[in-house]
Amino acid sequence: MKKHSILGQALAATMLLSMQAGASAQQKGGDVVIGISQAPPSLDAQITSAQASRNVTLHIFETLYARDENAKPVPELAEGVTISPDGKTYVFPIRKGVKFHNGKELDANDVVASLERYRKIGASLALVSAIDSIKATGPHEVTITLKQVQATFLDNLSSPRAPLAIYPASEAAKEAGKIEIIGTGPYKFVEYKPDSHVKLARFDGYVPNPNGTGRDGFAGKKEAFLDTVTFRFMPEGGARTAALESGQIQFNETADGPTAKRLGSDPRFAIHKVVPFGLQVIKFNHAEAPGNDKNFRLAVQAALNMDDIMSIAYSDINQIDPSWLYPGAPFYSTAGSAKYNKADLAEAKALLAKSSYKGGKTTFIVDNLRANVDTATVLQERLKEIGINVDISIADWPTVSKIGFTPQGWTFWTHGFGIEPFEGPASVMAPWVNGLSQQAKDPVIDELAAALGSEMDEAKRKALFDRFQTHMYDNAVAMKAGNYGVFQISTAKLKNFKPYRIPRMWGVWLER
Template structure:
């Protein structure tokens, strides 16, 4: 990979996992019109304000929509909110909703649904990081919602990406028990779920942006990755995220489409800087120069990583700039020099 991601001290960041398709794109879903996607974890609940699990989110991303969405380049764009205004002091956000948006139960989205949804997030701890700055939320009219924040929050619009909008009527009719049910405005409906095995999704034919290309999707949990890889090879799974070590039988085969993607993981070495000799900056710098990160990448990550320069990553941190980041590439001579300067000419 060409990207240098991050590391504060001297280790490496794993930057690659792989997505493989068990059928060629033109063949996927043709057998029974269902695309099967591997999920690495069991499902916990279909209640968006009680979970942050990736497995649950994989369902929410298809069934629900949010006020805004963030594009790959970091730009926040409208979703259920067609536009918004921000007060001069950045403490008040007014969202104007798309009109005529339908939930899967046929109800029309209103500002009341947005207020209801936010009240659930505020009352439950799971999404606290995304709502703890909200002081008040109110419906100005049927299609306008005002948020008042208690502190300036530059990423507030990004945080709204994490807050699916629920149908107040649907949740109320379920007496708040939506652990195995869902009703959003998204491109897919949840038709059934077994939290321990699979979630079944079906295309929302009335979706406001037009029906999705794939008719049905199964998000299937398989506890053993090796078993999942076998199912990928046999065609029982169409899409799977896998580790580099599982690629032996996949890469190079014309049966699969393989894409390498950068993960959000940075591997670091954490040390106690209050204990001698690690309280000496020169010693810590020497350690950084003494670690052969490229060799670690080849052995521990099978080449699917890049040397890190900061603990922050341009893949998951907004505004990361490497221009002032010192390059601690492997340099044993430099390490020895720094140790000598620190008073350890013969090493630690």
């Protein structure tokens, strides 16, 4: 007993000391330059769904609701919400005392103007399609009425894909891409040099969410310690690595495995694994033979060894996981997973024999991203063993995505889903609704997606998603190979960094 007590005291003392060390280590000041692979197409957050834009804009702008660390919607600029019993009216009290970067205080008119602008020119209009009206019902209160019940409405409001960012009303009146970059976030816009960089500076008038207890996804308490954050556009991976090693940048947004391995043994750098960052999907074209044959699709699904695919395509940074949502997500499920990663050639041959496939050529379209080409190549070799002839056709992304959304010219197509599984079940189901991704309508999916949208009971919604996932496996609508991640590398002087969907520069500081 005494021994336990001493040990406990020692442990408590150690924890206290380390907490104090952590607290005292927080330092304001310093400049961080982040090397990112693509330039943001726009900093008008509402009109673009590009990852490169999110990296920057989510430091500048905030939303009524935002996703927490597990992607659950939580209040950010709203204090909360009251939903009417019929599920159609949402009343949002807006936080008081929140300042825009131009000094203006946030009020209900700014929220109304911003959301109305999104309804006109937002990049993901589906997010706000259920809205009937948006009204300021008080200086700090906004009431949104929906045309019909939409269970995912708070998910939509908090989506980071093309964020429903809140602008000052004066900016929200402007056309797409013509706004002054003014938000309420912890960093304010300084300058944008096309093809070069975007520079942000700490907003000392930032009012953190009083309900936030710490860094929590895109929400929570956002404390900015750095003086400036610069996002430098560096398309070449080698150039980003060289810049990091020579001290020109302090953070590399994405590095390859060998580079991460090499710099991992160098004490000057810290390696951060963002896993999962996306899931690798292999699509079938259901509009054309042989992809329109369920037995053919099931044969392919039974044959594939996902360990082989993921270990080659995403060496050192993958997860073998059957769920169409990421681990930790509220609706995470293994439903239907008995058919995942079977690698059973005998079963595959039996299924193929039952199909209409008679040895003709199939076409695998793929863009020139190395991991996608690797996925196609491993699949090609594997399917050769059961007698399926796969021809790989490589082109750049715009060309491939153009073909992949038409009903002719392809059998297989692979790429990543990044933001969809993070956003939640509705976003994962959406690509298959109306046959968008498989090029042939699937009434079961359409029905399940509609039911998910109108069902307010969480347990029932989870059951609906389980049914969707089971349907995906039972019919091999498409295949999930696994989850993949990205390596990020920072200077070891950057403290308290935690990987997430974007390289968050709040809650971190530079050790001097």
